[in-house]
Amino acid sequence: MRFFVDTADVEAIAELNELGMADGVTTNPSLILKSGRDILEVTKEICSIVAGPVSAEVVAVEADDMIAEGRKLAKIADNIAVKVPLTWAGLKACKVLTGEGNMVNVTLCFSANQALLAAKAGATFISPFIGRLDDINMDGMDLIADIRQIYDNYGFDTQILAASIRSANHMSQAALIGADVATAPPNVIKAMANHPLTDKGLDGFLKDWAKTGQKIL
Numbered sequence: 001m002r003f004f005v006d007t008a009d010v011e012a013i014a015e016l017n018e019l020g021m022a023d024g025v026t027t028n029p030s031l032i033l034k035s036g037r038d039i040l041e042v043t044k045e046i047c048s049i050v051a052g053p054v055s056a057e058v059v060a061v062e063a064d065d066m067i068a069e070g071r072k073l074a075k076i077a078d079n080i081a082v083k084v085p086l087t088w089a090g091l092k093a094c095k096v097l098t099g100e101g102n103m104v105n106v107t108l109c110f111s112a113n114q115a116l117l118a119a120k121a122g123a124t125f126i127s128p129f130i131g132r133l134d135d136i137n138m139d140g141m142d143l144i145a146d147i148r149q150i151y152d153n154y155g156f157d158t159q160i161l162a163a164s165i166r167s168a169n170h171m172s173q174a175a176l177i178g179a180d181v182a183t184a185p186p187n188v189i190k191a192m193a194n195h196p197l198t199d200k201g202l203d204g205f206l207k208d209w210a211k212t213g214q215k216i217l
Contacts, residue, residue: 001175002052004161004183008035008042012186014049024052026105026127026163026183028083029059040076047077053125055105057083058093066093074102081105081124086114091121098122105161112146119156125181129164130174140164141173148178168192 002023005013008031016022025046032039043056056076058069070082070093081103084090094104098121105125106118110133118126128147130140147160159180165171168191174182 001179002181003189004053004055004181005189006031006163006165006183006185008032008037008046009186010042010045010049013046016186016189017050021189022050022052024054024079024081024181024183025050026055026083026161028055028057028107043073043080044076047079050079052079053081053103053105054079055081055083055107055125057107061087061089063089063092063096066090067096070097070102070104071100083107083127086110086118091117094118094121094123098124107163109147110143112143112150115143115147115158115160116150119151119154119158123158125159125161127161127163127183130162130170131164131166133164134166140170141177144174144177144179168194 003021004024004026005016005022006026008027013022013025035042047054056073058066060066060069066084073082074080082097083105084093086106086109094106098104103124105127106123107127109115109126109128115126128143133140133143144162161181161183162174162179163183165182165184165188168188171182171184171192
């Protein structure tokens with residue numbers, strides 16, 4: 001499973017990229033707002049850091065305007081994935097933009113039916129939102145599993161990009177189900193390294209080492 005970093009913080013992206021933990025990046029209007037930077041400027045910098053897809057989201061709601069915005073965003077760099085919402089207008093924009101050779105990430109997916117439509121419209125990525133489904137007492141992982149089965153049944157090339165990930169457990173669950181990609185904030189990706197037994201074991205080793213009175217350096 002590939003990791004996309006869900007942030008517009010270039011320092012966090014660079015750190016994870018150096019470790020091979022950033023196969024791509026996803027941004028959205030909220031993350032751009034948090035960065036406090038111009039969307040074109042920060043997106044261009046992010047594209048220079050990572051080699052993989054960088055999702056940049058349109059803000060228009062009508063298909064023609066989405067297409068125009070998408071074309072402009074796609075000119076930022078060769079690794080831009082234009083991000084459009086899963087609305088009927090968004091599907092129209094997806095069809096046009098993918099037809100022109102652009103990567104398209106269809107976002108805000110909350111049902112298998114929506115994911116099926118996105119695949120038929122030629123989406124490069126479909127972004128089902130796990131955490132937001134969990135928030136309303138639905139199991140977001142069930143949606144990932146349903147989409148995986150449908151795409152496998154018919155050989156769709158659209159990649160499942162598990163989004164709205166809130167925890168390290170979400171990451172492993174998405175991987176077990178077979179999501180192609182998971183996008184998560186930097187702190188969630190880093191939290192995957194944590195385990196209380198690792199901490200306990202390391203503490204024991206260090207205490208025993210101290211008793212030897214030895215040094216390696």
